[in-house]
Amino acid sequence: MTAxxxxxxxLALDIxxxxxxYPDGTPGLRDVTLRVAQGExxxxxxxxxxxxxxxxxxxxxILRAQSGTVRVLGEALTDASVRSIRxxxxxxxxxxxxxxxxxxxxxxxxxxxxxxxLDRDEVLRRSREALAAVGMADFETxxxxxxxxxxxxxxxxxxxxSMGTPIIALDEPTASLDPMSRxxxxxxxxxxxxxxxxxxxxxxxxxxxxxxxxxxxxxEVIDDRPSEDVLNDAALLYAHGLEPLxxxxxxxx
Amino acid sequence: MSVASVLGDRYAERDSAVHRADARVxxxxxxxxILAIACVPEGAWTAxxxxxxxxxxxxAAARLGPLFILRRTFLAxxxxxxAVPLIFTRPGTVAFEVPVLGWHxxxxxxxxxxxxxxxxxxxxxxxxxxxASTPIVETLRALRVLGTPRLLVGTVFFTYRYFDVIGSEAxxxxxxxxxxxxxxxxxxxxxxxxxxxxxxxxxxxxxxxRSLDRSERVYAAMQAxxxxxxxxxxxxxxxxxxxxAVAAAFVLAGFAVVLGDRLA
Numbered sequence: 001m002t003a004x005x006x007x008x009x010x011l012a013l014d015i016x017x018x019x020x021x022y023p024d025g026t027p028g029l030r031d032v033t034l035r036v037a038q039g040e041x042x043x044x045x046x047x048x049x050x051x052x053x054x055x056x057x058x059x060x061x062i063l064r065a066q067s068g069t070v071r072v073l074g075e076a077l078t079d080a081s082v083r084s085i086r087x088x089x090x091x092x093x094x095x096x097x098x099x100x101x102x103x104x105x106x107x108x109x110x111x112x113x114x115x116x117x118l119d120r121d122e123v124l125r126r127s128r129e130a131l132a133a134v135g136m137a138d139f140e141t142x143x144x145x146x147x148x149x150x151x152x153x154x155x156x157x158x159x160x161x162s163m164g165t166p167i168i169a170l171d172e173p174t175a176s177l178d179p180m181s182r183x184x185x186x187x188x189x190x191x192x193x194x195x196x197x198x199x200x201x202x203x204x205x206x207x208x209x210x211x212x213x214x215x216x217x218x219x220e221v222i223d224d225r226p227s228e229d230v231l232n233d234a235a236l237l238y239a240h241g242l243e244p245l246x247x248x249x250x251x252x253x
Numbered sequence: 254m255s256v257a258s259v260l261g262d263r264y265a266e267r268d269s270a271v272h273r274a275d276a277r278v279x280x281x282x283x284x285x286x287i288l289a290i291a292c293v294p295e296g297a298w299t300a301x302x303x304x305x306x307x308x309x310x311x312x313a314a315a316r317l318g319p320l321f322i323l324r325r326t327f328l329a330x331x332x333x334x335x336a337v338p339l340i341f342t343r344p345g346t347v348a349f350e351v352p353v354l355g356w357h358x359x360x361x362x363x364x365x366x367x368x369x370x371x372x373x374x375x376x377x378x379x380x381x382x383x384x385a386s387t388p389i390v391e392t393l394r395a396l397r398v399l400g401t402p403r404l405l406v407g408t409v410f411f412t413y414r415y416f417d418v419i420g421s422e423a424x425x426x427x428x429x430x431x432x433x434x435x436x437x438x439x440x441x442x443x444x445x446x447x448x449x450x451x452x453x454x455x456x457x458x459x460x461x462x463r464s465l466d467r468s469e470r471v472y473a474a475m476q477a478x479x480x481x482x483x484x485x486x487x488x489x490x491x492x493x494x495x496x497x498a499v500a501a502a503f504v505l506a507g508f509a510v511v512l513g514d515r516l517a
Binding site for chain 1: 425436443462463
């Protein structure tokens, strides 16, 4: 939520020829190159197993590519910079249960800022601000595991917001949400000033929220165009495990 | 990242007669052979060498190389360390003295420990051969056929089945935590040790709660499909006579070695 003091012309993400193979040798990413300007909102689409989650995990050094470079706001990802990069790229994981481990919502949202060594008042201020932003201010003392999936997902986003990372990457944020929770989540993301990268199968959300779409399949960038063009390219979508919106009755935004 | 690759299935796929042999034959044969090894008296080196020979034959037939077997048996060997004090506690003729401490190692103690080492290593090798040549589900089926209580077999089966699931869950939780473990320039990151330990405690508790929830869902889904407490298998082919004969020959050879040594 804090404004970053970085020159706005610096790329938020500058990914060059990223190559990642899983420990068993299966290729996960093949020469992925992607540049994202500050404040852009980008969709990452593609079939299951395309490498979307693997790509997101590479953005803040949870997974480390065998070759290629990741630059976040001008800073290259290295062993020395990984902790500082994690203060710049927040990841929201697809399953909020993986992300929420504390006995209360407030403890969980406070984890990130506490780890950064901020003082108590600042931690509380940030945590409360983040909870208010996701509409969960009244849930501070609740236990995360007793909440609904929609509530968990919003708290999971708050745990990232409280860190003040200028870039947020989300993995399937709308999956399994009821229509109202989904709508609220999309509105929340729209209101955020952050650079946002969303891996998703929810093309209606892409049309609604994210002006640019990157198609990933087999660990490769297949396409990278304005979302409107990609979403109207039925042949492209069908070729990569997706379906044009009109086919299941959603109007284009 | 598969947790099973570290701690789970020990099956090593090969095309061999040992692999194809029925677990209902292999399991009792392996257990009886280990019993024979356990019966070897202290210092009976010839008997131990004779018992090692059939094991080497089975390993070769199963196409499991000596390096593969050595690597796996080393995992079990640290447990043998508990036998080492015997070198000093067994009474007998003094073989050496530890400087400074003044402990006396005896010849009898050395023989005892060397025998325990050899017996343990041979037994572990037999177990490694069994687990490497038999899918775990087959081993469990054999255990059930041999009368192991179904609750015990079921527990092992589900531990095996869900180990990787829960392990991956733990890996994802650690990743999610690390992703939020950032540092700011000029500030001490990471908080106090006690706080970090508390976080780990909460993660373990959360994993336990999730496993409990999962077990209830799994059980409900199994009941919905008619589960009554007994694991069932698609088909149970008849045990082949040849396999029984070969296994019996190995076990009998083992006991003959032990008996021969005792009588000699």
